[in-house]
Amino acid sequence: MTKGELANRILKAIGVNTRTSEASPQEVSDVLEMVQDWMLSQNAIGKRLGYVVSESPDPNEEAGIPDWSVLGVVYSVAEQACTYYEKQYTPSMARLASKGMKTIVNRTVEVQDVQYPSRFPRGTGNAHPYGPRYYHPDNRIVTSNDYLTDEGDDPVTTTP
Numbered sequence: 001m002t003k004g005e006l007a008n009r010i011l012k013a014i015g016v017n018t019r020t021s022e023a024s025p026q027e028v029s030d031v032l033e034m035v036q037d038w039m040l041s042q043n044a045i046g047k048r049l050g051y052v053v054s055e056s057p058d059p060n061e062e063a064g065i066p067d068w069s070v071l072g073v074v075y076s077v078a079e080q081a082c083t084y085y086e087k088q089y090t091p092s093m094a095r096l097a098s099k100g101m102k103t104i105v106n107r108t109v110e111v112q113d114v115q116y117p118s119r120f121p122r123g124t125g126n127a128h129p130y131g132p133r134y135y136h137p138d139n140r141i142v143t144s145n146d147y148l149t150d151e152g153d154d155p156v157t158t159t160p
Contacts, residue, residue, distance in 0.1 A: 003061050
């Protein structure tokens with residue numbers, strides 16, 4: 001998918017591109033800048049989709065995003081574009097953005113294992129309707145099949 005196709009999907013979602021009208025090259029360029037800003041903000045919080053960032057976005061350049069992320073990108077950027085083009089952001093658009101963002105989060109965010117202390121109670125009381133409450137112990141060192149050692153070559157571990 002090219003950046004221009006992505007921008008046209010966003011413009012179609014908010015009602016600028018219709019069967020009877022088409023967006024101008026300047027409108028496509030403005031939407032591409034919104035897409036780039038949105039992608040950079042997502043990169044900053046760990047949701048890396050592979051978007052090709054360039055100084056001035058070219059509509060003919062490959063976007064680099066996977067197919068499963070298009071729905072979330074289109075309707076999340078459409079929220080910003082609606083304000084810019086003075087269009088209404090509808091509840092159905094918000095629902096589609098939420099559905100697409102759940103897919104993006106599921107495919108890009110890696111949940112780390114959690115180590116619970118032995119004094120931590122077990123059971124359903126440790127959860128709330130939005131998911132489990134995670135306990136992150138202090139001074140936790142996680143290595144991938146390696147052991148960190150101190151100056152005396154003793155393995156560095158955390159104290160319980």
